[in-house]
Amino acid sequence: MITARFRPTIAEVDAGAIRRNARRLLDAAGEGAQLCAVVKADGYGHGIVTAAQAALAGGASWLAVALVEEGIVLREAGVDAPVLLLSEPPPSAAPTLVANELTPTVYRAEFLDALEAAADGSARVHVKLDTGMTRVGVAPSDRDELLARLAASDRLDVEGVQTHLARADEPDVTTTTEQLERFAEGLAAVTAAGLAPRLVHVANTAATLVHTDAWRAVLAAGVPTAAPLVRTGIGLYGLDAGPQVSAMSHGLEPAMRLVSAVSHVRHVTEGTPVSYGHRWSAPADGWLATVPIGYADGVPRTLTGRLDVLHAGRRRPVVGTVTMDQVLVWCGDDMPTFGDEVVLIGTQPAAEGGGELRIGIEEWAERLGTITYEIATGISARVPRT
Numbered sequence: 001m002i003t004a005r006f007r008p009t010i011a012e013v014d015a016g017a018i019r020r021n022a023r024r025l026l027d028a029a030g031e032g033a034q035l036c037a038v039v040k041a042d043g044y045g046h047g048i049v050t051a052a053q054a055a056l057a058g059g060a061s062w063l064a065v066a067l068v069e070e071g072i073v074l075r076e077a078g079v080d081a082p083v084l085l086l087s088e089p090p091p092s093a094a095p096t097l098v099a100n101e102l103t104p105t106v107y108r109a110e111f112l113d114a115l116e117a118a119a120d121g122s123a124r125v126h127v128k129l130d131t132g133m134t135r136v137g138v139a140p141s142d143r144d145e146l147l148a149r150l151a152a153s154d155r156l157d158v159e160g161v162q163t164h165l166a167r168a169d170e171p172d173v174t175t176t177t178e179q180l181e182r183f184a185e186g187l188a189a190v191t192a193a194g195l196a197p198r199l200v201h202v203a204n205t206a207a208t209l210v211h212t213d214a215w216r217a218v219l220a221a222g223v224p225t226a227a228p229l230v231r232t233g234i235g236l237y238g239l240d241a242g243p244q245v246s247a248m249s250h251g252l253e254p255a256m257r258l259v260s261a262v263s264h265v266r267h268v269t270e271g272t273p274v275s276y277g278h279r280w281s282a283p284a285d286g287w288l289a290t291v292p293i294g295y296a297d298g299v300p301r302t303l304t305g306r307l308d309v310l311h312a313g314r315r316r317p318v319v320g321t322v323t324m325d326q327v328l329v330w331c332g333d334d335m336p337t338f339g340d341e342v343v344l345i346g347t348q349p350a351a352e353g354g355g356e357l358r359i360g361i362e363e364w365a366e367r368l369g370t371i372t373y374e375i376a377t378g379i380s381a382r383v384p385r386t
């Protein structure tokens with residue numbers, strides 16, 4: 001393993017922010033609710049172990065990952081909290097899953113067969129009902145057969161029942177209401193099959209924050225003895241769950257700063273063409289700063305011409321084509337100095353007028369026509385997390 005670190009490009013992760021965000025999400029989920037911190041995809045790019053430990057310190061009682069492989073990383077780091085797998089892995093993963101005490105989401109009989117064979121004693125599972133996301137989960141037409149299969153097994157313990165919402169980040173659509181109605185029917189079928197789950201869950205970050213009363217009512221009526229669990233990812237990292245679900249307005253704090261430093265300084269004359277393709281030329285005589293971060297680090301090349309950074313307390317444009325390892329920043333008449341801090345995502349004290357300047361992941365997402373999730377998970381493994 002290479003431990004030397006020479007390049008100044010780093011993602012600073014504020015574990016305290018993740019811990020406080022967990023606490024706020026737990027409060028938002030309401031009385032009696034438990035928090036499942038979603039730490040898949042390396043904790044949405046923040047570092048899976050850091051994110052898991054911070055969320056647990058903030059009151060989370062569960063963790064969730066997408067892959068068995070991610071669950072193993074948590075176990076090898078000594079994390080012993082319950083870990084939910086959000087989708088069913090291939091049957092061949094069942095023995096490894098059991099050995100690592102990971103709790104699977106289930107929806108296919110073939111997987112249940114493999115799990116029963118692998119389990120010594122009983123295995124806890126969370127069955128997933130598809131209510132309209134149409135991605136994973138048992139379809140309504142196959143539901144009752146699967147529930148009967150689960151009820152008949154003396155090796156499978158249905159600890160949880162769940163569904164997932166497709167449009168929770170849009171406060172005003174009726175889809176969420178329809179999905180919740182289908183989930184209510186599903187919970188009735190679960191109870192009718194003789195199953196008594198202890199945890200019932202529906203809400204991602206957006207639903208936790210904006211549809212709280214709706215899903216809580218369905219859960220309370222469906223299985224009154226079960227505790228509601230919320231599965232929150234993006235809010236834990238202080239990022240917007242969508243253009244209409246602002247993290248900041250719910251008191252959540254961004255947990256990542258992406259910073260680098262000036263690695264080379266040039267004075268150029270008006271008209272000097274810059275970077276691959278010479279797509280930009282200096283509009284006047286002035287200063288250029290080179291910054292050692294590029295698309296291999298997760299700064300999308302398609303942000304060429306649309307990216308700003310914070311340097312010396314000012315917002316400045318990145319000019320010329322974004323390259324694999326470097327970008328160029330136009331400083332005009334201000335001479336940059338080798339080693340000056342450059343903030344790509346985060347805040348920096350303003351040079352004038354007090355206060356601070358800020359560039360959020362939301363700004364990149366909006367300019368690229370994507371969502372915060374894709375930007376955060378796209379900060380590549382080459383960038384050390386500190």
Ligand SMILES: *Cc1c(COP(=O)(O)O)cnc(C)c1O
Nearest residue numbers: 038086164204205231232233234
């Ligand atoms: C990723 C995921 C979540 C977390 O969603 P956020 O919008 O990040 O809160 C919850 N549930 C499932 C099934 C997921 O795949």
